[in-house]
Amino acid sequence: MDLHLKIWRQKDGKTKGKLVNYDLKELNSHMSFLEMLDTLNEKLITEGEEPVEFDHDCREGICGQCGMMINGLAHGPLKNTTTCQLHLRSFKDGETIVIEPFRAEAFPIKRDLKVDRSAFDRIISSGGFVSINTGQAPDATAIAVTHQTAEEAFDSAACIGCGACVATCKNASAALFTSAKITHMVLLPQGKEERSKRVIDMVKQMDSELFGHCSNTEACEVECPQGISVLNIARMNYEYSRALFFGKK
Amino acid sequence: MMLDSKIPQGPLEQKWTNYKKTAKLVNPANRKKLDVIVVGTGLAGSSIAASLGEMGYNVKSFCFQDSPRRAHSVAGQGGVNAAKNYKNDGDSVYRMFVDTLKGGDFRAREANVYRMAECSLNLIDQAVAQGVPFGREYGGYLNNRSFGGVQVSRTFYARGQTGQQLLLGAYQALMRQVGKKTIELFSRHEMLDLVVIDGKARGVIVRNLDTGEIERHAAHAVVLATGGYGKIYYLSTLAMGCNGSAIWRAHKKGALMASPSWIQVHPTSLPQSGDYQSKLTLMSESLRNDGRIWVPSKENETRAANDIPENERDYYLERRYPAFGNLAPRDISSRAAKERIDAGFGIGPLKNAVYLDFSKAIKEQGKEKIQEKYGNLFDMYLKITGYDAYQEPMMISPSAHFSMGGLWVDYELMTTIPGLFALGEANFADHGANRLGANSLLQASVDGYFIAPYTIANYLSNEIHTGKISTEDPAFEKAENAVKQQVENLININGTKTVDHYHKTLGKLLYDYCGLARNEKGLKYAIQEIQKLKAEFYRNVKVSGQGNSMNTELEKAGRVADYFEIGELMCYDALTRNESCGAHFREEYQTPDGEALRNDNEFQFISAWAWTGENKEPELIKEPLVFEEVQPTVRSYK
């Protein structure tokens, strides 16, 4: 199949960027979206041009590193799918595809389609963990966790930190990401001890990173490759109010 | 050179306890004076960095991804082993030790393997305490299942994303220390050289991948936890960035490489569909618990899978290995698949696959049960291939997956360079010639959480009076200049072929001649071809862009440059082993019915290799393997 691409090219954070047109012909529809970009880059390199920089690593939907806006949608048209798991069969022959980086003030552009998502790491660093040191944990069976609870915690823990929720939100809010970690932790007995301190610290960090506020548009859930539910945000809000009410206990 | 494996005295069960009892300690007040560099933030790297950070050392942590949470451990699917015996099916540390040793075809050190099994108990405790949501029974207790190659249920899992959840646990422990400022984090930094001063590892040279800046970092000890190099085959189950550069550069600075040719080929990955393809996706091994593997019994079958009647299907694993059937170990299952494919029974558009069929399991257990167990894998399969595996069997094929080889380390996980440690998949340690499923998330984790914290401390106890290591030392300058020179060289070649072209060519060569099957003639041929290819690369590769800015092509070029040399060493290694064992199948050494023929009399040793210089034959150094507890037996899965 043939595709017309309009790709955002930007040298670095300081330089202005623009959409540049590229045409690719005779692509195999079984190709993944990133393999299509590889093919473009091979072509650009042999023609003496600089290839398009984009982030990716595992190419199996789990590392969270890939991610770009494809025709205005984070990770493209398929539901619950990362960019690397998207294949050309989802597009029509001759289609024009606009490819841009995830945009948010808290995710500054580094180059072309690459953005800086280290704000997520700082949010985790502010409290997204259980304060257990390594080496001396109690026996794992000592505390039972029901199947149901473990599965629910997993649903939230499954967030891959890709940032699509932020990119797709009109406020560039990180509420889905942050709330997923808070929910994962608070559901499990191990994470309960620090629940109040955790939620207050993480929300504070989230706010200081220039993410916007959540205004419940629920766009994040729609674009999230892991299907993280907005109910996590409700849980975060509850936990936050609870923490303020009962103090940091 | 004589290799000292430093295996502690005493009976097997006591060795690790004895070591810990006598290992030297560093007083908490002195730890502040000691710096440690940890390269890699996978399970091995994050866990050791977090451990050392908690203990009070100054730690610098490096990874090439944009966040430590994306290290390739995140991709681990099926599960992690631990001899907890929660199922009361007779599991024990000893049984796990025997299984692992046997699974590795008696090419691993007894003491190391025993220690891994012993520490496996603690790992589950550690992970649960960190909030890893392992699968649970309805009553609330931890659940586990059995996994390729063993007959007890000892594999713990978090859906099909065990690696992700274990890594998040380790990453969160790491980020907690980053928050406490005991660890300084350098993501998007790639280690390009090791700095050795007076024979000891004293630092690294890294490239800031965002700015292209070359930086010097000094420390009293350096830990490499940089994962595996299976991506050398280009098509593999590994992430695009996986590489062997860090360990290779350390090798060129004097660390020995062990068993480089032992690379596990996984039997259940998705087949290649075209030459644009960049990777092969793994379908979790756990699928083999319920899926049956078969090919048509007629050559060049053209009917669709569902149209082939039962009596025209060849369940070749069940046929050849009745005791283990579809759960036969990876090397055996992969080779059996290749054998059928090569014999003309392969299926799929490129005739390069076999079927993995769930129809029986769906009929017996119901679709819902199968959905609960493997739903995400079936979804993934649908996304990638466009086929619905609830309706028709999956197509799977073997794919390069895990490097059992790596830097040679002693019992303390220290390489032959004092102060340089290698953890996780970057070392050659505990898997022997074949890795059992679910043992490597384990190995990476226990190396970092439970073993290296003691052994590194033991080393550092002699460094308390060393004082700060200066990056002004001439060794740093020399290493930095060499790195800068290489960057410049690669940019200036300005030839006509892309880096990927060379990587793919090398990968194909290795797959054909140093892959699932090897022979003397092929290996000698491959060595010559690799040398030619490498020479051509340095004449004709095209790396666009600049050295002093973000440049993915340049990153890839550096890694491929190292892959040529690693590939060549793999072939030498395979060539000198005149036997078949585990992942290493030398066609000249097989039984009449096509099984691997091991030769314990002559090859009961670990091959460690020394770098002798550019374009020179490497030097082989043998570490004899002594088995006190378990006498080697022939592996039989019949």
Ligand SMILES: Cc1cc2nc3c(=O)[nH]c(=O)nc-3n(C[C@H](O)[C@H](O)[C@H](O)COP(=O)(O)OP(=O)(O)OC[C@H]3O[C@@H](n4cnc5c(N)ncnc54)[C@H](O)[C@@H]3O)c2cc1C
């Ligand atoms: C698809 C897949 C599924 C798997 N499933 C299982 C399973 O179910 N069970 C199991 O036990 N094992 C499984 N494995 C194997 C297991 O995941 C790995 O062996 C293990 O996670 C390796 O961990 P590690 O910490 O050694 O390295 P990794 O997690 O690979 O981490 C390597 C780290 O090193 C860094 N790095 C590398 N080179 C450099 C450099 N030059 N400079 C700076 N940083 C560098 C990377 O950034 C990364 O942080 C699987 C592997 C794959 C590929």
Ligand code: SF4
């Ligand atoms: S919540 Fe979903 S969209 Fe947001 S970072 Fe996590 S996985 Fe990505």
Ligand code: FES
């Ligand atoms: S590349 Fe890892 S999720 Fe897409």
